[in-house]
Amino acid sequence: MNSFAKMFLNLTVVGVVSGVILAGAFHVFDPLIQINKEKELKESIFVVLPEAKDYKVLEKTVGKEKLTVYEGIDASGQPVGIAFKADGGGFQGNIGVMVGLNLDYLKLKGIKILDQVETPGLGNRISEPAFEDQFKNIEITPKVEYIKNRKPEKPNQIQAITGATISSNAVVTNINNAVARVLKTFPKDEMIKMGEQAKPASAESKEHQK
């Protein structure tokens, strides 16, 4: 066998075998990964809205974009806050944040970082509780801001992570953009009305099973 044929055969065999193995593994793992993501998304609603026992899914289409927010409700069915996902570019890739907003549309209730591929040890510390917890009760007017190397002074400020200003800034920007979008799309009274009509997610999933 000449060397060209051998090279060709080598690369083809290894490429095809690897491709088949990966395709097979993807086929097996991807549904599980999607289920995990879905579960994580739902769990994060209860993290950013701690009083919520259940939630309602509210959807509205503006132009081409579909906006989904989750209205958290307590045991008696009263709304306690709304949660929604904020996506946007970070230092290296998408940062997905679940944002919890107070019903009065004035303060954040909490945030949870869902997806991020920031630099290990620096930017990825945005997903540590020490950073996330700063957003509790932060005012959103005029917008959320960050400051460096000092304790926040104003009610709408958080402290950026040392050495990861870009990632911290990205989280803040994502939140501001998403909050602005939600405020525009779902005015307060409309939100309440939509919430009254919608059914809690747990009731809907029961209906699906019937």
Next chain:
Amino acid sequence: MVDNTPTLWYEFKKGLWQDIPPFRLVLGTCPTLAVTNSVINGVAMGLATLFVLICSNLIVSAIRKYVASQVRIALYVVIIALFVTLADMFLAAMFPPISKALGPYVPLIVVNCILLGRAEGFAQKNPVMPSLMDALGIGIGFTLSLAVMGGIREMLGFGSFVNFKLLGEWFEPWIVMILPAGAFLVFGGLVALVNYISHRKTAAGTNP
């Protein structure tokens, strides 16, 4: 009769000191510098690398007789990438919390030159068993190196060890230690230390 082939134990042991990857081979320095600002990060990266290293060394060694030498590097890269992707998907599907904690470390393994270095420098010339021992030794040596780096940096940068507050309130953390500059400082210090010790050992060996 003297058997000159190195024992399996030797292949394992050499990764722990004589060829310890970041400090003696100066391989895999990129992850060594990037992820070692805490012990847990370092160990997680080390273990993930250990897994991929074992798999890639085994395969490379098993197919070594059939490989055309002109395209070997391309083959090794594909094999390494295969196992890294498998490990990444497996963790995301089965152990979401671990996958979350490791985050981008797992895909980073592809660019770790230890893997290519061991495939090229060892596994392609040696049978399967020595290659396995080599992977184990180098992988564990790498994990230990990262743990030591992480320990020093976490201690000085956060005043803690494995997230456990070790130093009291009086301690002012050296922020620089958790930043990239701190990685270079600690790395340089450790390379110097390892070289110093082995020089002394060699000197003691030649002049008993």
